[in-house]
Amino acid sequence: MSVINTSYVDITTFFLVGLPGLEHAHIWISIPICSMYLIAILGNFTILFIIKTEPSLHEPMYYFLFMLAMSDLGLSLSTLPSMLSIFLFNAPEISSNACFAQEFFIHGFSVLESSVLLIMSFDRYLANHNPPRYTSILTTVRVAQIGIVFSFKSMFLVLPFPFTLRSLRYCKKNQLSHSYCLHQDVMKLACSDNRIDVIYSFFGALCLMVDFIFIAVSYILILKTVLGIASKKEHLKALNTCVSHICAVIIFYLPIINLAVVHHFAQHVSPIINVLMANVLLLVPPLMNPIVYCLKTKQIRVRVVAKLCQRKI
Numbered sequence: 128m129s130v131i132n133t134s135y136v137d138i139t140t141f142f143l144v145g146l147p148g149l150e151h152a153h154i155w156i157s158i159p160i161c162s163m164y165l166i167a168i169l170g171n172f173t174i175l176f177i178i179k180t181e182p183s184l185h186e187p188m189y190y191f192l193f194m195l196a197m198s199d200l201g202l203s204l205s206t207l208p209s210m211l212s213i214f215l216f217n218a219p220e221i222s223s224n225a226c227f228a229q230e231f232f233i234h235g236f237s238v239l240e241s242s243v244l245l246i247m248s249f250d251r252y253l254a255n256h257n258p259p260r261y262t263s264i265l266t267t268v269r270v271a272q273i274g275i276v277f278s279f280k281s282m283f284l285v286l287p288f289p290f291t292l293r294s295l296r297y298c299k300k301n302q303l304s305h306s307y308c309l310h311q312d313v314m315k316l317a318c319s320d321n322r323i324d325v326i327y328s329f330f331g332a333l334c335l336m337v338d339f340i341f342i343a344v345s346y347i348l349i350l351k352t353v354l355g356i357a358s359k360k361e362h363l364k365a366l367n368t369c370v371s372h373i374c375a376v377i378i379f380y381l382p383i384i385n386l387a388v389v390h391h392f393a394q395h396v397s398p399i400i401n402v403l404m405a406n407v408l409l410l411v412p413p414l415m416n417p418i419v420y421c422l423k424t425k426q427i428r429v430r431v432v433a434k435l436c437q438r439k440i
Contacts, residue, residue, distance in 0.1 A: 130168060131216040135297060137167075137297065137298055138297040138298060138300075139222060139223050140220050140221070140222055140301060141220075141221050141222075141225065141226050141297075141302075141303050141308070141313070141316070141405060142219045142220060142221075142301055142302050142303065143209055143212075143213055143219045143221055143225060143303050143305065143307065144213075144219065144302070144303060144304060144305065144306060144307075144398075144402060145213045145214055145219065145402070146307060146399055146402055146403070147398045147399050147402065148399060149399070150217075153214045153215075153217060154211065154214070154215070156214050157211070157215040157224055160210055160214055160410075161211070161215070161413050162206055164203060164210070164410075165408055166330050167203045167410075167413040167414040167417070168200065168203055168240045168413075169197065170206075170413075170414070170416075170418060170421075171196040171197075171199045171200040171203070171413060171416075171417050172200070172301035172385035173198075173277045173417065173421075173431060174192065174193070174196040174417050174420065174421075174427070175197070175200075177427060177430050177431060177434070178190075178192065179193070179194075182323075183426070184426060184427075184430070185261070186262070186266070187270050188247075188251075188254070189426075190248055190267070190270045190271075190274070190422075191243060191246055191247045191250055191270070192247075192396075192420060192427075193238065193241075193377065193414060194243045194246075194274050195243045195244070195247070196416070196417065198236050198239040198243055199238040199240065199321040199412060199416050199417070201232065201235075201236035201239070202232070202233065202236045202237065202240065202406070202409055202412065202413050205229060205232040205233045205236060205307075206229075206233065206306075206307045206410075208229075209221060209229065209306060209307045209308070209334055210306055210307065210406075213306055213308075213328070219309065222299030223293075223297070224293075226303075226308040226313060227288075227292050227293055227308070227313075228289065228290035229307060229417065230288060230289065230292070230307075230308040230309055230310050230313060231285055231286075231288055231289045232282040232290060232310065233308070233409065234285040234309075234310060234331065235281055235282055235285045236281075237285075237335075238280075238284055238285060238334065238335070239278060240412065241276065241335050241338040241339075241379070242277040242281055242338060243277070243363050244278065244338070244342060244372070244375060244376055244379060245338045245341055245342055245345075247372050247375075248274060248276065248341070248342040248345035248349075248372065248376075249344065249345055249347060250265065251369050251372055252343070252345045252348050252349050252352070253265065253351050255352050255353060255365050255368070255369075256348070256349075256352045266346035267302075279298065281395060284331060284334060285331065285394075286370070287327060288327070288331075290311050290312060291314075291323055291324050291327065292310065292313050292317075292324065295314065295319050295321055295324070296317060296318055296319040296347075297316050297317055297318065298318045299318050301315075301316060302315070302316075303429050304398065304401060304402070305401075305402060305405045305406075306402060306405070306406055309405075310328055310331075311326070311328050313316055314328065314418045331398045332387075335383070336361035339376075339380055342376055346369070346373075349365075349369060350366075352367045353366055354420055369418055369419050370423050371423040371424055374415075374419045374423070375412070375416050375420075377413050378415050378416065379410060379417070382404060382407050382408040382411065383408060384402045385404055386401075386408055387403060389401060389404060392424045395431065421437060
């Protein structure tokens, strides 16, 4: 009787993971997860609707906020199918093509969000450093051009990901370590040479790091500009315009840094911690950004309340 070596059978299906050890409770865990997605999607749609329909918000700062809401919406919709499949329907299987497509959109919208946060930091610097020329520098046309350029940059940066993953052979393992497909997670399962993927993955991470460094530099320049203002009241007023953006930067980059630290320096940590941190990475920014901007930006908050009052009347 011949023995078939199944380790050399090409794999076309991957298995995502929910919360290890809590599979029996996935249906209950799906309730808060679905609630978070609902709030995130409604919140970002609200931001988009308010900015689009209110002529007084057709300014550079709000155009960039519109882009941030678009990227958050894209992130939510990219991860929603696999999260629902795992927690609501107990179906962790995902085809290789669907997996590669998902990781393209997840990484694409993540890079776009990082780029938008960088643009917004420059926007805040210009608004504080040179208020009289702010609107003349950031015209509507220029803002649109910046948005288009950074959108294409984000798309082209991650475009090779699905193609390089597709060129690899998967023949031994098909169990992923997250609830959705990530490039660095999928490439580890390959049984063929994945050096190109490792190098390009590092390059992608480096781009996010460069964005973060430029954001930090922008805020050093903002702080220098604000400290040059004589009035303490003007200090607070200038810094208050940056609070929402600082919160958005922390909400986006802190989970990335924490997850990177855990992956590199705490390799024996419980798998459930890895999964939770990875889910926080993509669930929390789309959920929290609309809430932060509604609470901390008076112009948005007032118009949201006004729309809600109109609906009640």
